[in-house]
Amino acid sequence: MSSKTVRICNKLGLHVRAATLLVQLAGSFDAEVTLTLGDQAADAKSIMEVLMLAATQGSDVTLEVKGETLEEETKILAALTSLIANRFNEAE
Numbered sequence: 001m002s003s004k005t006v007r008i009c010n011k012l013g014l015h016v017r018a019a020t021l022l023v024q025l026a027g028s029f030d031a032e033v034t035l036t037l038g039d040q041a042a043d044a045k046s047i048m049e050v051l052m053l054a055a056t057q058g059s060d061v062t063l064e065v066k067g068e069t070l071e072e073e074t075k076i077l078a079a080l081t082s083l084i085a086n087r088f089n090e091a092e
Helices: 016-027 047-052 069-085
Strands: 004-006 032-037 040-043 060-066
Touching: 004 069, 016 047, 016 069, 040 047, 060 069
Parallel strands: none
Antiparallel strands: 004 060, 032 040, 032 060
């Protein structure tokens, strides 16, 4: 299992549109992806679970990926991290 902690930096946090993009991207991979905020964990392929985290701007979340290989896990983490770092393609 590979993991990485990232900061939610977009103004609106992990709102519906951002969460949808995250869930769609996570769902495009054949691996387990978990998003953790504090003591709450969510299946990153479930829109309801991701929204229940209520991650606001400045929240540090941990992405955990369990895939077939370390190379696959690294690729998935890079894609998800890029989406978050790019503020879910939002202007602010």
